[in-house]
Amino acid sequence: MNHLSMEQILERIYQSEQFDEMRITRDQVHEMFREHLLFSHSPELGRQINKIHDCLIQRTIELAEHILEDEGFGKPPVPYAFILFGSGGRREQTLWSDQDNGLIYEASEQQTEEELDVYFSKLVDCILRGLDMLGYPPCEGNVISSNKQWRKPYSAYMEMLLAWFQEPEWENVRYLLILADMRCIYGSQDLVDKLKHGFLAYVEEHPAILNDLLSNTLHHKISLGVFGHLITERYGEDAGGFDIKYGAYIPIVNGIRLLAIQAGIQSSSTMDRIRELKEQGHIPETLADEWQEAFAIALKLRDLTRYQVENEMYTTRGKLGAEQLTKEIKQQLKDCLRTGIELQKYVKKSIVSHIDREKG
Known part of the structure; x- marks a missing residue:
């Protein structure tokens, strides 16, 4: 593994067809980078580590979509964004970062909110099962897309955001600051940009x-x-x-x-x-x-x-x-x-x- 370039590592991840294949790659990459970190550290090394995390997570989501399609649930019914919070949102993950994530999706005229939630809860279960197999522990604070608070349509996210702003008690403020670090890792960048814009617009006005x-x-x-x-x-x-x-x-x-x-x-x-x-x-x-x-x-x-x-x-x-x-x-x-x-x-x-x- 030591002689593999970044391009070859990323290619190996993109070509993986199973979660356990990616786990083998992650373990090997982990040892390779751990050796580098012991002897020399550079910002470029940090960027490479985060690029590999992004690649692993993106491929996990793609495989989860394929699994749901194979099981007869079809493709995602509406555009959605899988978002990272915490160090993942900031592109500052270490080799051993945990999962802090959410999922935001558009409303639909064809499907009810319940139908959309059924699909996305199944998708999230599959994504998190994959990340679990890759060795990413779930967030101890339950800031994770299996928690319905962090998996909902855009309109519900905006309502939640405004409710937190209007009642700025300690826990709500903590959630607002978590949300401020969000980054779209997969899917609709537009949904995340709109939510960020809503956040910053509220602060500017208040x-x-x-x-x-x-x-x-x-x-x-x-x-x-x-x-x-x-x-x-x-x-x-x-x-x-x-x-x-x-x-x-x-x-x-x-x-x-x-x-x-x-x-x-x-x-x-x-x-x-x-x-x-x-x-x-x-x-x-x-x-x-x-x-x-x-x-x-x-x-x-x-x-x-x-x-x-x-x-x-x-x-x-x-x-x-x-x-x-x-x-x-x-x-x-x-x-x-x-x-x-x-x-x-x-x-x-x-x-x-x-x-x-x-x-x-």
Whole structure:
């Protein structure tokens, strides 16, 4: 497998006719990339990993459609979009990311809503069975298309979106921020674009909602002590290690996402959001460079976290082990975290002054 190019890996996935065929490819690719990550890390490596995830998921959906057709349920009755949330939506998946997904479809004059739901619930069952066989664990928070909340027609998605905006309690705001990272992985891009446009249009018309989004955005604090020391895990098997996911990566992702929402930017990737914030004049170039550098460190260290295969699923706790915290890694981490702290301060100041201006 080591000598296969990206084109050959993708071709092998596209030509797979069974889920277990793709699982073999995924396991081989996983070992190949894991070796690369141990010795050198680059943004290009991250892009390749995400391209392979996209390819695996897209082929899984295609095979699921074929299976339903073979079973006599026909082709999809209306256009639909299979969407990724979380790191998949942001094109920031590690080798061992889980499933965060949804499905949105158009209404039909020929079929009732019940008939459409019967078809798409069967399709989703088949897709998720395939992803399960490929080793993607389901989202622990149940943000997954088997949950009817995340599988519905476009009009129902819009109603749900507006209901969350109009009652911005903690859980609803959490769902709104999840939705902000959505990306169409398969099917109708137009449905996803319309939903994103509806989201950003509401924020533009009701800027006060940014205040509700802010408190949730700043919920995860950067894990750097007041004296500049790393706040490491105190107990359990990760004692002495560092929670790179929630101590560095997520706080940066959350801060950039809210600035992008404020600016009306549709992109879901964190790096793309920073670039567009800079290009549109929302942030100075020096700040954009600092944020990109800090985020690149967070991505690199997140890719180095320990993983395990449990019940055939690839999983990780998102922690760097104590033995991985070398002097060099600690210094990189501290630089990243200091930038993250300044970023969180900047986000708070930017949102508060934006709301004040809109009031004025």
